[in-house]
Amino acid sequence: MEVTGTSEVFGLEHDADVGNVRRRFATLAQAAGLDESRTGDAALIATEASTNVLKHAQHGGALIAPITRGGSSGVALVAWDRGPGMNVEACLRDGMSTAGTAGAGLGAISRLASRWDAYSRRGQGTVVTATVFAHEPVSPARFAVGGVCVPYPGMTRSGDAWAMHVEGDVTSVIVVDGLGHGDGAAEAAAAVIASFRTRPLDAPGDILMRADQAARPTRGAGATVARVDGREQTCVVAGVGNVQPWLIGESQRQLVTQHGTLGQATPKLRDERYPFPAGTTLVIHSDGLKSRWNLGAHPGLLACAPYTIAATLWRDFGRGRDDAIVVVLREGP
Incomplete structure (x- = not known):
């Protein structure tokens, strides 16, 4: 991880x-x-x-x-x-x-x-x-995860951020897009990430409702939390704003998120449950990536490491005029 x-x-x-x-x-x-x-x-x-x-x-x-x-x-x-x-x-x-x-x-x-x-x-x-x-990492967990986070051109701080938590066969990932760019957006994203880390085992919707309170002193953020359970072969997702989750298996499917902004106007968030059979890949990205992307022109990419998948998606579908983050999860080392 x-x-x-x-x-x-x-x-x-x-x-x-x-x-x-x-x-x-x-x-x-x-x-x-x-x-x-x-x-x-x-x-x-x-x-x-x-x-x-x-x-x-x-x-x-x-x-x-x-x-x-x-x-x-x-x-x-x-x-x-x-x-x-x-x-x-x-x-x-x-x-x-x-x-x-x-x-x-x-x-x-x-x-x-x-x-x-x-x-x-x-x-x-x-x-x-x-x-x-510096030292060889411990043995890999059930799922491999990798991501790239790139700031707005000319800036050193990104308003996008991500974090994860591993508990046995269960991996939870949060991806955040602070409103705007620069320091204010980065502070909003940091508040949401800090809230996630306090209780990462809560249901995804509950994590985001708590993050909504944490983001109140900031300009606000969009975020998606996904929890993948390897034993149950399920993916539970809750999202608000412009951070988009996708499942890629036999087809490519954009998952449901809700309108709103953490810290400003957040509806009651609900968890959505999806099957996550062997061979499925989860992709979560901010709106720094074009909304209409597909892997049709990238045969074999899903066999690569998540970090490579994320970097390739950023190279080929990044807007180039915004913070951008792409996080990829799949089973394997």
């Missing part, structure tokens, strides 16, 4: 941008408690992933963020482009590179990262994700 903080956004257009990503990623790694050796690994991962973007696609971008998993702290990286794409498995073999080089980039990332993943389609580009931890 990996909870990423707000991402820092970097463009990758020139060689100097690679150095910017490397230095900042190393700084975050040191702040997360990584020793000199693992900080060096993180710096090399950032260099290889960023350089690959310039080699294969000439331009793209990177997201870097702090991350926690099972009590361990670390750093997370996304490197993305919209270039020609690559054969990931072939690029891992010695001597194979779509840039005509030795193909060491992905190989180095795969050896040094605590976890790494990649999604690529011919003509649609590539998304590479990697995490580096």
Whole structure:
């Protein structure tokens, strides 16, 4: 279970941008408690992933963020482009590179990262994700969860936020969108997250009604809480405002939420129960993602790690003019 903080956004257009990503990623790694050796690994991962973007696609971008998993702290990286794409498995073999080089980039990332993943389609580009931890995290829980949280362009604080709680086979996730942007939105989202953490085992609707009180001194927020029970194979959801939950299995289905704003005008919230059979994926996002998205042009994406799925959805469907958050949950490590 990996909870990423707000991402820092970097463009990758020139060689100097690679150095910017490397230095900042190393700084975050040191702040997360990584020793000199693992900080060096993180710096090399950032260099290889960023350089690959310039080699294969000439331009793209990177997201870097702090991350926690099972009590361990670390750093997370996304490197993305919209270039020609690559054969990931072939690029891992010695001597194979779509840039005509030795193909060491992905190989180095795969050896040094605590976890790494990649999604690529011919003509649609590539998304590479990697995490580096100070200590190896504890064994994974029943469900894997990952997300990206990106601030409004030009800002460092995001008005979107998320958190989760694991209790055996049950995982609860909350995704919040504070009204507006900047400090005021971030404070509203933080109040809702803090309220969730006090009693995360309550029913989702009750969590949001309590969060409504916590958000009263702030400008308000929208939020969705989803609780997935692996033993019962159910997903219970309550939501208010513009944070949209989806279930993806044999089809893609947007779930029911209610109009209103936590801290301002919140109706009596009700829990909605849905089946969550094996192979189902839950996606929750703010309105920083376009409302009409689908995975029809992304075959194989759901087999990737949740962090990679979230990053790819942000790359391809983000509005680019708002805070944006995408959180993905599915069964598996």
